[in-house]
Each structure stands twice: as structure tokens, then as C-alpha cells.
Amino acid sequence: MRLRKKPWIEEALQDYGDIVYTVPPAGVAGHWRAHIGAPGPLWVEIGSGKGQFIAGLAARTPQANLIGIEQVRDILYYAAQKVRAGELTNVRLLAWNAEDLTALFAAGEIDRLYLNFSDPWPKARHAKRRLTHHLFLDRYRVLLAPDGELRFKTDNHDLFMFSLEEWQREDWELVDVSMDLHADEPEDNVRTEYEVKFSAKGQPIYQAIVRPPKGVGEDV
Numbered sequence: 504m505r506l507r508k509k510p511w512i513e514e515a516l517q518d519y520g521d522i523v524y525t526v527p528p529a530g531v532a533g534h535w536r537a538h539i540g541a542p543g544p545l546w547v548e549i550g551s552g553k554g555q556f557i558a559g560l561a562a563r564t565p566q567a568n569l570i571g572i573e574q575v576r577d578i579l580y581y582a583a584q585k586v587r588a589g590e591l592t593n594v595r596l597l598a599w600n601a602e603d604l605t606a607l608f609a610a611g612e613i614d615r616l617y618l619n620f621s622d623p624w625p626k627a628r629h630a631k632r633r634l635t636h637h638l639f640l641d642r643y644r645v646l647l648a649p650d651g652e653l654r655f656k657t658d659n660h661d662l663f664m665f666s667l668e669e670w671q672r673e674d675w676e677l678v679d680v681s682m683d684l685h686a687d688e689p690e691d692n693v694r695t696e697y698e699v700k701f702s703a704k705g706q707p708i709y710q711a712i713v714r715p716p717k718g719v720g721e722d723v
């Protein structure tokens with residue numbers, strides 16, 4: 504997703520200060536649920552893009568506390584607009600790189616992590632940048648609640664196979680795997696921008712729902 508850098512973006516984002524955080528509020532790690540204020544669980548999406556998924560999920564599940572993390576501020580701006588337009592009070596957006604995820608949350612704080620159409624980084628030398636690389640899985644398993652889960656969708660077969668191998672290598676539990684999600688699309692599936700685009704081209708959408716190994720969430 505390449506967009507020309509918008510010189511006015513920092514100023515524009517200030518108008519969305521109630522939704523977008525470029526720095527997380529002091530002391531919020533471990534208290535995100537109280538901070539956002541919805542009664543239900545904490546769900547986090549990494550790489551939210553223009554926000555179609557997080558805004559759609561928020562509208563469908565007002566009881567959930569939702570955080571979208573996106574490192575490109577120009578793109579995050581579109582997500583902020585959707586959240587404001589939908590009057591979605593249960594969403595916050597963080598302009599942040601997921602490499603530094605552990606600075607944002609307390610151990611065991613996240614009930615569900617979403618990775619949607621993550622950048623595939625096809626070259627082997629870039630494998631560590633894939634958001635399902637085992638170095639990322641190590642961080643996720645610390646931050647996920649004991650019964651927490653990771654939900655991953657992609658159109659990219661190679662990335663999906665790589666991810667399955669990484670989860671197997673790290674002893675994650677495969678709860679559900681679909682090689683063609685739209686063949687029997689779950690009623691609660693929220694399509695992302697990329698999902699709409701790739702599905703329209705006739706490409707199958709892969710999905711995995713996985714859980715980290717038990718008893719290791721405590722060792723930060």
C-alpha cells in the first residue's frame with residue numbers, strides 16, 4: 504500500500520486526538536479496557552490499514568474494546584475518519600510499529616489479536632519482518648490472555664504456509680483453519696479492504712485461528 508507522503512498529516516491527526524494516539528497515554532498498559540470503557544474483551548488488530556475491518560468490527564461488537572495498530576500515519580488517517588464517521592467510541596488507533604508491541608500492553612492483557620493481510624515479505628532475508636515469524640509469536644504469546652487467540656487472514660499462500668509452520672514450530676494450537684474462507688463465509692466475518700480486493704479477483708482467502716501454548720503467558 505503506497506501513498507504519497509502527506510505533509511499535513513501530523514496536523515490533521517491532531518483533530519483526531521480522541522481516537523488516534525501517536526504516543527500511548529502514560530500508564531495505560533494493563534488498563535486499556537478501563538481506558539476505552541466498553542464492558543467486554545480487548546481485541547487488537549495489527550496493520551489496520553485504512554480501517555475498514557476495525558470500524559466494521561467495532562460497529563458489530565460495541566461491547567468489545569478495540570485497538571488498531573498501524574505504522575503508516577497517512578493510512579491511519581483514513582481509519583480515523585471511518586471511526587469518527589461511525590461514532591465508534593470503542594476504538595482507539597495507535598500510530599505504532601508492531602516491533603515494539605510489548606511497550607503498549609501488559610502480559611496477558613489481549614483477548615484476541617487480528618492479523619489481516621499482513622505484508623508477505625517474500626524474500627527469505629526479510630522473513631523476520633513477517634508478522635507471523637516466531638519472533639513475533641514470542642511477543643504475542645506473552646501479551647495474549649491464557650484463553651486468548653490469534654486470528655489471521657491472508658490471500659498469500661506462501662505466507663499462510665510459512666505461518667502454519669511457525670505455529671507448529673512454536674507449539675501453538677490450531678483451533679480452525681480454512682483454505683477458502685468465502686466458500687462458506689462465517690456470518691461474523693468482517694471483510695477488510697484487501698479481502699474485498701483479492702476476493703473480487705477470485706483468489707481464495709485463507710484463515711487460521713490459533714492459540715498460544717498453555718502456561719507460558721507469564722514469562723515476559
Ligand SMILES: C[S@@+](CC[C@H](N)C(=O)[O-])C[C@H]1O[C@@H](n2cnc3c(N)ncnc32)[C@H](O)[C@@H]1O
Binds near residue numbers: 552621
Ligand atoms: C497489506 S496492508 C493490509 C491492510 C488491511 N489489514 C487490510 O487487510 O486491508 C498491511 C498493513 O500493515 C501495516 N503494517 C505492516 N507492518 C507493520 C508493523 N510492523 N506495525 C504496524 N503496522 C504494520 C502496513 O503499513 C499496511 O497498512
